[in-house]
Amino acid sequence: xxxxxxxxxxxxxxxxxxxxxxxxxxxxxxxxxxxxxxxxxxxxxxxxxxxxxxxxxxxxxxxxxxxxxxxxxxxxxxxxxxxxxxxxxxxxxxxxxxxxxxxxxxxxxxxxxxxxxxxxxxxxxxxxxxxxxxxxxxxxxxxxxxxxxxxxxxxxxxxx
Amino acid sequence: xxxxxxxxxxxxxxxxxxxxxxxxxxxxxxxxxxxxxxxxxxxxxxxxxxxxxxxxxxxxxxxxxxxxxxxxxxxxxxxxxxxxxxxxxxxxxxxxxxxxxxxxxxxxxxxxxxxxxxxxxxxxxxxxxxxxxxxxxxxxxxxxxxxxxxxxxxxxxxxx
DNA sequence: TCGAATCTCTCGACGTATCGAATTATTTGC
DNA sequence: GCAAATAATTCGATACGTCGAGAGATTCGA
Numbered sequence: 001x002x003x004x005x006x007x008x009x010x011x012x013x014x015x016x017x018x019x020x021x022x023x024x025x026x027x028x029x030x031x032x033x034x035x036x037x038x039x040x041x042x043x044x045x046x047x048x049x050x051x052x053x054x055x056x057x058x059x060x061x062x063x064x065x066x067x068x069x070x071x072x073x074x075x076x077x078x079x080x081x082x083x084x085x086x087x088x089x090x091x092x093x094x095x096x097x098x099x100x101x102x103x104x105x106x107x108x109x110x111x112x113x114x115x116x117x118x119x120x121x122x123x124x125x126x127x128x129x130x131x132x133x134x135x136x137x138x139x140x141x142x143x144x145x146x147x148x149x150x151x152x153x154x155x156x157x158x159x160x
Numbered sequence: 161x162x163x164x165x166x167x168x169x170x171x172x173x174x175x176x177x178x179x180x181x182x183x184x185x186x187x188x189x190x191x192x193x194x195x196x197x198x199x200x201x202x203x204x205x206x207x208x209x210x211x212x213x214x215x216x217x218x219x220x221x222x223x224x225x226x227x228x229x230x231x232x233x234x235x236x237x238x239x240x241x242x243x244x245x246x247x248x249x250x251x252x253x254x255x256x257x258x259x260x261x262x263x264x265x266x267x268x269x270x271x272x273x274x275x276x277x278x279x280x281x282x283x284x285x286x287x288x289x290x291x292x293x294x295x296x297x298x299x300x301x302x303x304x305x306x307x308x309x310x311x312x313x314x315x316x317x318x319x320x
Numbered sequence: 321t322c323g324a325a326t327c328t329c330t331c332g333a334c335g336t337a338t339c340g341a342a343t344t345a346t347t348t349g350c
Numbered sequence: 351g352c353a354a355a356t357a358a359t360t361c362g363a364t365a366c367g368t369c370g371a372g373a374g375a376t377t378c379g380a
Contacts (some may be wrong), residue, residue, distance in 0.1 A: 011292045018271055018299040023218060024208055025306040026186035031201055040337080041191055041201050048184050057355060071338050073359055078337095085190045095357040097345045113180055115312055119305035123298070124172060132171045134291045135298040138283070139178040145279035146185045152275055153192045200367080219327060231368050233329055238367095255327040255376045 019142065033112065037082060042067070046075055047084055047105045057090070093126045179302065193272065197242055206235055207244055207265045216259045217250070247302070 034044050042065070049064055050056050062072040076099065079085045085106050090096040124132065194204050201224070209224055210216050224230040236259065239245045244264050250256040284292065 008289060008292065009290070011296055015284075015292070015296050015299065016273060018296065018303060019276070020269060021303050022182075022299065022306070023186045023190065023273075025161060026183045027190045027201075027204070028208075029310065029313065030183065030187045031205065032310060036313065040213055040274065041187075042337080044187070045191065048188075057357080058359095066338055067337095069358065070340080072362080074337070090357095091349070093357085094319050097358065108167060109180060111310065112313060113176060113183075115309045116179070116305045117176060119308050120301055123301035123305075124175075127294070127298075129168060129171070131294045132168065132175070134287070134294045136171055138287075138295040138298070139175065139182065141280055142276075142285035143178060143181050143278045145283075146182070146189060148279050149272070149275045150185075150189065150192065153189065153196065153272060160171060202367080227367095228369055229328065230330080230370080234367070248331095253327085253377070257328065276325085 029112070033048055033108065037084075037108070039078070040056075043075060043078055046079065047101075050099055051105070053092060058087075058097045058099060061099060117139065189272070193268065195249055197244075197268070199238070199242065199244075203235060203238055207239065209259075210245060210261055211265070218247075218257045218259060219260060 028046065031041075034041060039047075044048065046061060046107060047063055049061065053060065053064075058072050058076060059069060061067075061075075062069045065072070065074065065075075076087060076097075083102055086100050086102055087099045088100055090098055127135065175234070184272055190204065191201075194201065199207075206221060206225055212222065213224075218232050218236060219229065221227075221235075222229045225232070225235075227235065236245065236247060236257075240247060242264075243262055246260050246262055248258045248260055287295065
């Protein structure tokens with residue numbers, strides 16, 4: 001093996017260690033946010049899912065979270081009481097309830113990541129445009145990999 | 161503003177969006193791992209902490225988690241039953257109980273991140289050594305930023 | 321050596337999240 | 351129109367995690 005390949009191998013190892021640290025730290029950060037607002041991880045997950053689907057109903061939330069409909073009712077009570085979502089009856093079918101985000105979750109995330117951005121500004125300043133592009137490309141690849149690996153962890157199909 | 165600066169600004173915005181996606185995904189991955197082994201987030205947190213301290217005792221775990229000693233006893237029961245840790249009495253002071261990792265947690269993480277590595281191999285192959293170095297540097301910076309921002313979220317001091 | 325201090329565990333109680341079954345309100349199909 | 355189907359909620363039961371008080375074992379200090 002050439003000297004270059006050896007150095008590459010070391011870098012890849014370092015990279016993997018960094019990824020693990022980052023994953024662990026990400027969990028701690030989210031847990032800290034959840035604690036701050038008195039939410040549990042189920043609630044947080046529901047909030048994230050609510051962000052993705054535009055016309056989310058309570059029943060649909062039960063489907064994608066795997067909870068019973070009664071559990072979802074209790075969950076929505078908690079989220080509504082904490083000011084993260086609102087219930088809004090569907091005018092077209094008044095049995096149904098839309099779950100709409102109040103934007104508070106987004107606000108909080110923006111605040112947190114704003115703090116992080118400040119810390120990272122110094123780092124990004126050291127990068128020329130090309131390096132910045134590498135960082136963007138790499139991060140996108142990490143996200144894709146994380147998405148692809150999910151079904152193998154849960155043992156379920158990707159979409160339900 | 162020059163054309164170059166404008167492009168930079170866009171890249172930074174994209175980067176921030178990617179960071180948020182990654183954080184959300186990291187939580188989902190860890191949650192999935194926890195579910196798979198019947199652990200809750202408190203248990204996972206304790207496992208992470210156990211990895212850091214070499215001679216961890218039950219009492220010390222109560223301190224750093226903020227749980228009561230009885231809660232820690234129950235927590236250790238769960239972790240021990242699931243095969244993640246072992247209790248080992250301190251020969252020097254037989255009142256105390258050391259919490260030692262069986263390595264199962266490490267194993268599982270290695271397996272998960274191994275799956276991710278496979279997915280990422282194609283991406284890394286596209287990088288020359290210099291780009292790889294950029295990825296490593298950047299990831300390190302993200303981790304540092306996440307670490308620094310924690311106390312501002314929790315409102316507590318960094319170390320206790 | 322003997323009492324106080326320390327470390328962990330046990331026990332009983334409490335809060336909370338979840339479930340299944342029954343309930344209410346509304347829509348759909350005949 | 352009226353019965354069946356559907357959406358969400360309420361209610362009672364259950365499981366689980368946590369706490370506080372106290373017990374048991376061990377060590378420390380006079």
